[in-house]
Amino acid sequence: MQASHLLLEEPIRLASILESSTPDELLDDSQILQLQFAFTTTGDPLSGQDRVDVKLSVAPAPPRDPSQPNPKNAFSSMTKIIGTLGPSSRDVETIEKLLNAGMSVARFDFSWGDSDFHQETLDNLKKAVRNTRKLCAVMFDTVGPELQIINKGEAPINLVVDEFVVLTPDATQQASSTTLPVNYPELASVVKPKDTIFVGQYLFTGSESTSVWLEVMEVQGPNVKCLVKNSATLTGTLFTAHAAGVPVGLPTLSDFDKEVISKWGVKNSIDFISLSYTRHAEDVRQARLHLSKLGDLYQTQIFAKIENIEGLKHFDEILKEADGIILSRGNLGIDLPPEKVFLFQKAALHKCNMAGKPAIVTRVVDSMTDTPRPTRAEATDVANAVLDGADGILLGAETLRGLYPVETITIVQKICAEAEKVFNQAVFFKKTVKAVGEPMAHLESIASSAVRAGTKVRASVIVVFTSSGRAARLIAKYRPSMPVIVVVIPTLTTNHLRWSFTGAFQARQCLAVRGLFPMLADPRHPAESSTSTNESILKVALDHGKAAGIIKAHDRIVVCQKVGDSSVVKIIELDAY
Ligand SMILES: Nc1ncnc2c1ncn2[C@@H]1O[C@H](COP(=O)(O)OP(=O)(O)O)[C@@H](O)[C@H]1O
Ligand SMILES: C=C(OP(=O)(O)O)C(=O)O
Ligand SMILES: [K+]
Ligand SMILES: [Mg+2]
Missing domain, CATH: 3.20.20.60 (Phosphoenolpyruvate-binding domains)
Known part of the structure; x- marks a missing residue:
């Protein structure tokens, strides 16, 4: 069990809870936007150019139905x-x-x-x-390599404390209170007396009436004889088993x-x-x-x-x-x-x-x-x-x-x-900057600057443009207090056989990252205009933020995007609208 120390070589300083700039405006994540776009290819995919940037024109965010509650709510x-x-x-x-x-x-x-x-x-x-x-x-x-016990008969199985039950790899045997067939033939060769095996349906702790905690008594050929440590009734057709601390040799x-x-x-x-x-x-x-x-x-x-x-x-x-x-x-x-x-x-x-x-x-x-x-x-x-x-x-x-x-x-x-x-954002930010060290990679420096600027000017949101999601994840790394609207710009790619757009996966993948709220561009809509620029896409993002109630008049917004060849962080101050 020493393994549990492995992760603790370096002492971890936990951020103490201090007053922090409270994210009082939190975003409701209804960030589906329909962006209409046209693409212009700047190279021949068959000749090796496999990324082509897409120019977007934008459809306005759908107007909010006033009869519906404001999407900005205390629960997000x-x-x-x-x-x-x-x-x-x-x-x-x-x-x-x-x-x-x-x-x-x-x-x-x-x-x-x-x-x-x-x-x-x-x-x-x-x-x-x-x-x-x-x-x-x-x-x-x-x-994966989950140990499973199939209860073909489907009848509930009563296991009684201090009685014995045998785990067997013989799949032809019926599950019963004395025998449980398990899908791993090598079990007997990896466990030893006194090992612990849990069996149950999904939630198992061996401390309630629907899962059981077994102690290995003896290995008998391919079978493992166990002592039942708590009385329980197993119901259903499939139970999972977990042998604590025992390596299982399945892929x-x-x-x-x-x-x-x-x-x-x-x-x-x-x-x-x-x-x-x-x-x-x-x-x-x-x-x-x-x-x-x-x-x-x-x-x-x-x-x-x-x-x-x-x-x-x-x-x-x-x-x-x-x-x-x-x-x-x-x-x-x-x-x-x-x-x-x-x-x-x-x-x-x-x-x-x-x-x-x-x-x-x-x-x-x-x-x-x-x-x-x-x-x-x-x-x-x-x-x-x-x-x-x-x-x-x-x-x-x-x-x-x-x-x-x-x-x-x-x-x-x-x-x-x-x-x-x-959450003490200030302490976390400093700790992260220090851990990353210098020289910082270009994009990370830009991303952390965006978060720092957002904090300093008390921005209501950060807007980041990205195709891969990389810039957005780097911003999230610095745990901004305000929501990050991720504008995922679709990119046309080819595997030299067919064209396809990337962007949908990358937008949805932001949904597992703290603080990121992606806007998904929808490639199904044909373009009506090809003259749009980053500015008009930004306008859509801001309109959407306004409609969602997270951006108000006179707010400051931090934007991270490329202008020409350079990544820039800019701060926008909104007028009344
Ligand atoms: N289509 C775009 N328009 C404007 N800026 C962009 C666009 N895509 C990425 N950026 C900006 O380029 C920089 C690199 O971001 P990154 O996420 O690595 O881009 P990509 O996903 O295109 O590789 C960041 O500053 C990001 O905000
Ligand atoms: C989520 C877990 O795994 P499972 O997929 O078995 O639910 C878990 O063990 O916490
Ligand atoms: K699973
Ligand atoms: Mg699990």
Whole structure:
């Protein structure tokens, strides 16, 4: 268990909570804008020129319906909320409510349900996005090397404390209170007496009545005889098992995952892969290689899910390869001794922040699966995750199969917004500048200057132009107190066989980064004019901010864009309008 110290070589100074410039105007993330555009090619794609800039003309932001409540509301937060969609959250109406409550990324967990089931949910998500005009990214969550127990008979299984149960790799056996067939033939060769194995349905702690905590007594050939440590009833057709601290020799991206990604993933242009049980940097490289062969999915980002001690040991190298990190505290929380979980969280979030890569924290309000309010410990935990530097909060069972999916998103969003008000931006900014050191890369220097200018002039928003999202992520790295409107400019690219636009993935991927509110350009609209300039695009962004209620007359706005060949940060002071 010494691994938990690995991340703590350097002491972390936690920002003390001081009065800070409060982001009293927070953005509602209904940032779907229709930009109409024409493209002019400046080279022949077949002769090797593979990036062509697009000139935009813009359609005005839709007027706000005065009968609708002002979208600026006390519930919006800079912290992103990822909701797992499942049986409790898959009809259009519920998804609309989740989007309105602030969910900006929908996770599809393929540990449960088949492609058809998830396709139906995703089709409903698309309808909900259209109806609400709220942008939402799609995250595919792999099964990976998860240990699973299939209960073919479907009858509830009663396990009684102090009795024995045998885990067997023999898939022909029926699950019962004395035998549980597990999908991993090598289990007997990797566990030893006194090891702990948890079995349950999604939320398992071994301390409630629906999951069980087993202690390994004896290895008997391919079987593992265990002592039941708590009485529980397992219901359903599939349970997952987790052997704490035990290395599992199964590939991180399973054949099943590869198959789903190449079909379901390609069909649905998945924005993120949540790579379950990432244990080595090589796992991320393998996933990246797989994606690189799948058409548009070369743009899909990989978020490494750290959920066991192996992943924790290799955290630094994984962070270098991944686009983001998910601190999967469900599994990690049982792999680590409970008293070490908070240390890992603080150290890992600090490292992600310094690397400028988004970090997502899971398993915050488990109790809201069954109750409409979080416990005070859970509520405090959400706020602390924000203060520790989380970009986003991932909800699992609460939205997937809980009784209160909408209430969960609403309350988590509110807690995040409160925590953001006391986040010590000044201390964080200084710490980040110092950690990056000198000489700073050109673009990073520009990005940090934009945040500094925004703070100094008390800007209401920062507007950044980008195609790749790079400039926006660098701005987010410095944790501005004000929302960042990311104007993603589509770029025409070719793989020498066909033309396509990039921009949609990059815009949606901002939805997992703290403080970023992307505007998605829509390439389906043919251009009506090709004379527009950055200025007119900026005007649309500002009009949109005004319509959303986050930009008012006389506000100061910081803009980060290229003028000619140079990146510039400019400050605009608005007149009355
Ligand atoms: N289409 C654009 N118009 C004006 N400025 C841009 C545009 N795209 C990027 N920029 C600016 O160029 C600089 C580089 O940003 P970056 O995000 O790396 O651009 P890209 O995504 O095009 O590689 C930043 O200052 C950014 O604001
Ligand atoms: C989110 C987690 O993993 P899963 O995909 O199993 O929900 C977790 O372990 O916290
Ligand atoms: K999973
Ligand atoms: Mg997990």
